[in-house]
Amino acid sequence: MAYQEVSVKQLYRNPQQWLSKQVELSGWLRQNRSQKELAFIAFNDGSFYTNVQIVAPNTLSNFDTVAKVTTGSTIRVRGVFQESTGAGQGHEIIADQIEILGLADSSNPIQNKRHSMEFLRTIPHLRVRTNTFMAVFRVRSLLAHAIHSFFQDRGFVYVHTPIITSADAEGAGEMFRVTTIEPRGHKTDKQGNIKWQRELLGKRTYLTVSGQLNVETFCTAFRNVYTFGPTFRAENSNTPRHASEFWMIEPEISFGDLNVNMDLAEDMTKFMIQYLLDHASEEMDFFNTRIDTGLLLRLENIVKSDFARITYTEAIDLLQKSGKNFEFPPEWGVDLQTEHERFLAEETFQKPVFVTDYPKTIKAFYMRRNEDGKTVRAMDMLVPGVGELIGGSQREERLDVLLASMEENGIAPEEYKPYVDLRRFGTFEHSGFGLGFERAMMYMTGMKNIRDVIPYPRTPKNVFF
C-alpha cells in the first residue's frame, strides 16, 4: 500500500484533503506518553509550529520499543490521518508502523518540561528543539525575508558589503582585529612601527562595524541600495541588548533628506510587523501568550499609529521636566542612556519615537552639520521595551565640511579616500540608517534578551561553538 509523504504543515493547512489518507512523515519525538494499550507521541517534523499527535496501538509489532522511545529521537511514521477522538485535539495519526531511525540517549538535556532561558543558553545547539526557540528562529527567518521583500519591491539594490575592512565606519574604535600573524609575530621597523604590510592582506584589518561607508558609494550608481549582513562590535557591553556579533540592515537613499529617511524607517518597521502578523500567526500567538502578554495588541496598534518625532534638544527638555529620578541625569551634550530612551518611548509617547539633531560631539563624523554649528542631522528611532532600534542620519555631502569634520574627529582623509571621492565626483543629498536585526527581533517577539534571538550568540566572554 502506498503511503504518501507529507509534512505536518501540509496536514494542518489543509486537513480535509488528507482525512483518512495513508501518510508518511519523518521527524522528531517531542513527548511520549505511553499506556498499556496505546502510546501517544507528540511529533514535530520542523515544518510547522504545532506538533501532531501520533497514536500507536499495542498491535504494532515493535510496540514495546515504541512505548519507550525517548524525547528527541528521530522516527518515521506511517499511518492514517484522522479527526481525533479525544476532546479538543483536532487531528491525529493512527500509526501502522513506527520506525526508529535514531534513538536519543536518555542524557538528552532537552526533556519535556520547562527549562530556564539561562540553562538553554548553555546549549544553543539543542535549545532549537524547544517550542520557544522553534518560534524564535522561524520568525527570524521570516523577518529576514520580509526585509528583502520590502526593499526589493521598492527597487532597492542589495549590496554585499565586505566583512573584513580597513576602515572604522563609526570612528568609535570598537573593532575586532583580523590577522594571520601570531600574537608576538609582528615585525617592526627601526622606529618600532609594526610592518602591517606583512599581513596576508597587506594592511591592518578588522571585522566591520557597519557596511555604511561601502554601501554609500553604491547609491551613487543605483540610487537606492541596502546591505544586510553581519557586523561586529568590540565594545565591552554586558547588557540584554548588546552583542559582539549582530546583523544589520542598512539602506541608503539618494535625493532624500532626514525626513524621507525617517519615513522609510517607519514604513519598514510597520511592514515587518505586518508581515509577521500575516505569516507567522502560530508563532506570534505563542509569544503573545507565553512570552509577552499584550504583544499582539501593541504591535497591531503600532502598525496603525504615526511614530512621534522630536529633536534631541526637546527630548532633553522633556526628560528634565519629567520629574523622574534617572540614574544618569539628562543633560544637553550628553548621549541618551537606555533609561532615557525607554522613558521617552514607553512613558512619554508609548510608541516608537524618532529623536533627531543630536550634538555633533556624540555622533559620527559623516553626519550632516546643521546651521547652528552644534548639532547634526542624526536620527535614532527608540521603541518601547528595547530603546534604540535604528540609528541613522543625513550624510554630509559638502566636501569641505566633511573634511573639516574628519579633522575634528581625528580621522585621516587618505584612509577614507573612496568615501571622500563620493563628494568629489558628483555629490548630492543622501541619507540612510542602520536597523539592528536582533533588536527588531526582540521588539517584535517580546523576547527580553538578545542572546535568545540569535542562534549562536557572541557576547563578552561568551563564544559557544
Ligand code: 4AD
Ligand atoms: O547606531 P549604529 O551604531 O549606526 C550605524 O552603525 C550606522 N552606520 C548606521 C547607518 O546609518 N547606516 O547602529 C545601528 C543599529 C542600532 O540602532 C542598534 O539597533 C544596532 O545597530 N546595534 C546593535 N545591536 C546589537 N548589539 C550591538 N552591540 C549593537 N550596536 C548597534
Ligand code: MG
Ligand atoms: Mg546608534
